[in-house]
Amino acid sequence: MGAPDAVAVAGCTDLMVVDTATGRRHGAVVDLQRLPELAGVRDDGGWIDIGAAVSFSQLRREALVAEHAPILVQAAATIGGWQIQNRATIGGNIANASPVGDSLPVLLALGAELVLASSSGERRVSYADFHRGYRETVLEPGGLIVRVRVPHALPDQFQGFKKVGTREAQAISKVVVALSARRVEVGGQEHLADVRLGAGAVAAMPIRLRRTEALLEGAPVGADTATRAAREARAEVNPIDDARSTARYRAHVLGRVVRRLVGDISA
Amino acid sequence: MRGNQGTLRRHETMAHIDHGRMVGTSPARTDGAQKVRGLCRYVDDLEFDGLWHGATVRSPHACARIVAIDAAAALADPDVVVLTARDLPGPNVLRLIADDWPVLADGRVNHFAEPVALVAAPTRERARAAVGRVEVRYEVERGIHDLDQALASPRILASCRIERGDLEAGFAAATHVVEGVYDTAHQEHVYIEPQGMVARPTAQGELEVIGSLQCPYYVQKALALLFDEPVRVRQAPTGGGFGGKEEFPDAIAAHAALLARRVGRPVKIVYDRHEDMQATPKRHPSRVRHRTGVDAAGKLCAMEIEVILDGGAYTTLSGVVLSRAVLHAGGAYACPNVRIEGRALATNTVPSGAFRGFGAPQTQFAVERQMDRIARLIGTDPLTLRERNAYRLGDVTPTGQVLEESVSALECLAAAQARTDFKRRWHEIEDARASGEGHALHGIGLALSWHGAGFTGEGEQRMRSPVRLALVAPDCVEVRVAACDFGQGTTIVLSQIVADALGLPTEMVRVVDPDTSKVPDSGPTVASRTVMVVGGILERAGRRLVRELGQGGAPPASPAEFVELARAYLTQHGELEVEERFEPAPGQTFDETTYTGTAYSAYGWGVHVAEVRVDADTLATRVERATLVFDVGKAIHPVLCAGQVEGGSLQAFGFGHLEDLRLSEGRPLQDSLSTYVIPTAVDAPDFDTILIENPTRSGPQGAKGVGELPMDGGGPALVAAIENATGIVATRAPATPEVLLEDLLAGRTLGPEAVAGALQAGEPLEGLR
Numbered sequence A: 001m002g003a004p005d006a007v008a009v010a011g012c013t014d015l016m017v018v019d020t021a022t023g024r025r026h027g028a029v030v031d032l033q034r035l036p037e038l039a040g041v042r043d044d045g046g047w048i049d050i051g052a053a054v055s056f057s058q059l060r061r062e063a064l065v066a067e068h069a070p071i072l073v074q075a076a077a078t079i080g081g082w083q084i085q086n087r088a089t090i091g092g093n094i095a096n097a098s099p100v101g102d103s104l105p106v107l108l109a110l111g112a113e114l115v116l117a118s119s120s121g122e123r124r125v126s127y128a129d130f131h132r133g134y135r136e137t138v139l140e141p142g143g144l145i146v147r148v149r150v151p152h153a154l155p156d157q158f159q160g161f162k163k164v165g166t167r168e169a170q171a172i173s174k175v176v177v178a179l180s181a182r183r184v185e186v187g188g189q190e191h192l193a194d195v196r197l198g199a200g201a202v203a204a205m206p207i208r209l210r211r212t213e214a215l216l217e218g219a220p221v222g223a224d225t226a227t228r229a230a231r232e233a234r235a236e237v238n239p240i241d242d243a244r245s246t247a248r249y250r251a252h253v254l255g256r257v258v259r260r261l262v263g264d265i266s267a
Numbered sequence B: 001m002r003g004n005q006g007t008l009r010r011h012e013t014m015a016h017i018d019h020g021r022m023v024g025t026s027p028a029r030t031d032g033a034q035k036v037r038g039l040c041r042y043v044d045d046l047e048f049d050g051l052w053h054g055a056t057v058r059s060p061h062a063c064a065r066i067v068a069i070d071a072a073a074a075l076a077d078p079d080v081v082v083l084t085a086r087d088l089p090g091p092n093v094l095r096l097i098a099d100d101w102p103v104l105a106d107g108r109v110n111h112f113a114e115p116v117a118l119v120a121a122p123t124r125e126r127a128r129a130a131v132g133r134v135e136v137r138y139e140v141e142r143g144i145h146d147l148d149q150a151l152a153s154p155r156i157l158a159s160c161r162i163e164r165g166d167l168e169a170g171f172a173a174a175t176h177v178v179e180g181v182y183d184t185a186h187q188e189h190v191y192i193e194p195q196g197m198v199a200r201p202t203a204q205g206e207l208e209v210i211g212s213l214q215c216p217y218y219v220q221k222a223l224a225l226l227f228d229e230p231v232r233v234r235q236a237p238t239g240g241g242f243g244g245k246e247e248f249p250d251a252i253a254a255h256a257a258l259l260a261r262r263v264g265r266p267v268k269i270v271y272d273r274h275e276d277m278q279a280t281p282k283r284h285p286s287r288v289r290h291r292t293g294v295d296a297a298g299k300l301c302a303m304e305i306e307v308i309l310d311g312g313a314y315t316t317l318s319g320v321v322l323s324r325a326v327l328h329a330g331g332a333y334a335c336p337n338v339r340i341e342g343r344a345l346a347t348n349t350v351p352s353g354a355f356r357g358f359g360a361p362q363t364q365f366a367v368e369r370q371m372d373r374i375a376r377l378i379g380t381d382p383l384t385l386r387e388r389n390a391y392r393l394g395d396v397t398p399t400g401q402v403l404e405e406s407v408s409a410l411e412c413l414a415a416a417q418a419r420t421d422f423k424r425r426w427h428e429i430e431d432a433r434a435s436g437e438g439h440a441l442h443g444i445g446l447a448l449s450w451h452g453a454g455f456t457g458e459g460e461q462r463m464r465s466p467v468r469l470a471l472v473a474p475d476c477v478e479v480r481v482a483a484c485d486f487g488q489g490t491t492i493v494l495s496q497i498v499a500d501a502l503g504l505p506t507e508m509v510r511v512v513d514p515d516t517s518k519v520p521d522s523g524p525t526v527a528s529r530t531v532m533v534v535g536g537i538l539e540r541a542g543r544r545l546v547r548e549l550g551q552g553g554a555p556p557a558s559p560a561e562f563v564e565l566a567r568a569y570l571t572q573h574g575e576l577e578v579e580e581r582f583e584p585a586p587g588q589t590f591d592e593t594t595y596t597g598t599a600y601s602a603y604g605w606g607v608h609v610a611e612v613r614v615d616a617d618t619l620a621t622r623v624e625r626a627t628l629v630f631d632v633g634k635a636i637h638p639v640l641c642a643g644q645v646e647g648g649s650l651q652a653f654g655f656g657h658l659e660d661l662r663l664s665e666g667r668p669l670q671d672s673l674s675t676y677v678i679p680t681a682v683d684a685p686d687f688d689t690i691l692i693e694n695p696t697r698s699g700p701q702g703a704k705g706v707g708e709l710p711m712d713g714g715g716p717a718l719v720a721a722i723e724n725a726t727g728i729v730a731t732r733a734p735a736t737p738e739v740l741l742e743d744l745l746a747g748r749t750l751g752p753e754a755v756a757g758a759l760q761a762g763e764p765l766e767g768l769r
């Protein structure tokens, strides 16, 4: 990655689209797909450790992912169609840093961390600190995402995911939401703890809905909490009108989906 | 029900074919193997020595004066050539109905992406780079961007009017008067292959054009006017059209030809998807206003309909689209007192153009939604209301045409009821809806439609449509027509028709590729006319050929006998070519000034029943099952026929709820396949397709056109099903989730009590109101 106009590619499913649209050309293209450092899924003491060049098809097949991060499998299954899933990688999805990337809210909800590498060495960052703004990240120029690490699921952990796309397949999200929360019993009643709520397509980057998380933290499981969370989520975001949807629709549907996911905890 | 009505058998094979009986079987299409193996060479695959590439400088404004064009920077590349309106050898017009569509903008632009200058260079990259270096200065003016603005200061591109009976008396006799306004949006064709054309000077110095097109003779006429010389036009294998390659190829062919003449080499212009979506015609947006009188028995007694189409910046085909829109606006229903008035208005948008259905899907969306509204008002289910009012044999249309044959509206409705138990299920859902707490909401909806096949009125008489059959070898008859196969499979279908007339297997019939130097002008490939009209003339030509072989009327008893006779003829006389032309049935006349008479010689009939599931959280609609009952006269090739019906219906469902094309200051917001959403295979419902064969005298073996009919009823059936599921009354296509949300918030529903419980449960909507 030393050359100034070199670019890294994995599945190429974003790069080709951008290059075709902009006519951009590169001096060198570095294929990441065969680097062992970026490959495979393994168990690493309390974490599942996913290579950045792992494709969504592979993620869908990994038993370890299904066990600890079922919503990541669900998200992977909604990306493009199976042809895209065969090529598209999780590292590409993250590096592309689109506000509508479907795996990104999931990684926020799961409390993932990233292993990044550059000429100055390797470092770990919490994924929640990775995005800085619209398509802006803490990755330095020429830097690579090497691994994506997701903590093991806890026995009392609930995970929920919903993508609201434009159609049944090959659909870009209008809203995408992922939720993780623990159910803890306090005085004979189930309450929520360690709530993380990630959302895409409602801001310039994938975000955690912090106010809604705060409302949910410690709240009793049930329909009433779900409704209050829906209102808070809707009030918390400031989405836009664009070619795919409207701000009003996004806000409304975000509320409905949050309500549905929170409601599902008691189901 | 005449003919062999019944469910389509998908897996018909050629296992047992009785010669002289090709029609009704489904032989493999001749281009199929090549296409699935990726061997088919489309225009962008064609290679020529010394080929250059063309590209187009387009307006970034919808309405502006061109102050200056400065090509100096582009011309710094010594190989680059730039042309503007000043460089045309002939009149700056692409002739269709009115002479107002320029080859290149001259002095002003009237729509976004309008061509302002052309560039050619040795490579596509250099041509595109040069486009960016042609500097055009504009003085931007205020444009008219949609129908609301157009209605405020209308410029009328075309108008027409149908009047029958006594409207006032009709309303006076009415027990109920129902009003409604219905809108439809732009729709993009999304043919798989974008527009493309190659033009080249031949060794003899003639101009030849090869491209992706539906109407070779349209292109030839357009170029003849521009160059004042004969031009040869050939169709390349064409990856879809849907009407989008009816008139637009005139423009891109003119552009390629201008550049080819200028540089003296072959020049190819192929759009990418983005450019294609920005610059090429779309379906006319519409607004249709209904006022309907219904008597105590639920029969229509007065229909007053106003049809407004958004024609875009130039007239192009708006006059004829409007005509078809108006002629279908009353729907498949008898009503003694009718007035239908139509206008196409100009806006600063890409010219609206031909698109499968040609105005009829827009007006039938409106009339079908209006029928649903009437049904609710008089307290009946939608199917019963349609049964009461649907055309029967002997009924009279608004133009005074007596329907004398092949009227199948009631048969289609009966079959749809039998297949789906529509009436019971519709009522059950109506009763259950308000209390429904379910996550997904189910609904069922229906539409009845009709579609006239062939050109409107006396269009076919004017066309004359010569077709030729040629005996070129004892075992080979060539079909010479200008009809283009751009995916419909008409090549095999026409050869089946001819094969039966000659008593031969299809293998002995060869349809030549459309080429104006080889085929007569049998008319454009539009208007559901290829099988019925061109096929009908071909059938007669086949009989004529048999007579010329000295065989009397009947085809030879066997292919072997045909070969015998043919060999004898060829040895004695050489190649035998016969020509036949369109002959109108006696008494079929149409007066275009009064809009009276036989508008179409035959009509196809169809019912769509859509069963949907609407997600209570997202308002996204999934069509789960579609029952399609279509009277096609005769299914020449049942598999391809069902393909037309199912594919057309899926496209109609897209029109009904997915395909949203919004403009901002005349510029399309959805100009890529990631934002303009058409149904994928996964969005397709389970189809239950029933083909009814009620033959017409006007088509070969009774066949009627089928290309456009499936586009008419899919949208309204789907939206009706959404209404049944949710209680939301959508009056606009597409009824996207965003539109449904706005309808819900604005209270455009069957009433607060009638909205599905699941939509109101838990998280109320008040926060958004």
Ligand SMILES: Cc1cc2nc3c(=O)[nH]c(=O)nc-3n(C[C@H](O)[C@H](O)[C@H](O)COP(=O)(O)OP(=O)(O)OC[C@H]3O[C@@H](n4cnc5c(N)ncnc54)[C@H](O)[C@@H]3O)c2cc1C
Pocket: A007, A008, A009, A010, A011, A012, A013, A014, A015, A016, A017, A032, A038, A052, A053, A078, A079, A080, A081, A084, A087, A088, A089, A090, A091, A092, A093, A094, A095, A096, A100, A101, A102, A103, A143, A144, A145, A146, A170, A171, A172, A173
């Ligand atoms: C038809 C289609 C449908 C799609 N549908 C969806 C969808 O439903 N949901 C969705 O979220 N996305 C979708 N996408 C977008 C795309 O497939 C995903 O974002 C995918 O995950 C990108 O991965 P990739 O490996 O192909 O990235 P590439 O295109 O190879 O790379 C994308 C960018 O990331 C950089 N990059 C890649 N890997 C790394 C790395 N390890 N470290 C640092 N930089 C890296 C590249 O330099 C490049 O700038 C779709 C794309 C297409 C073409």
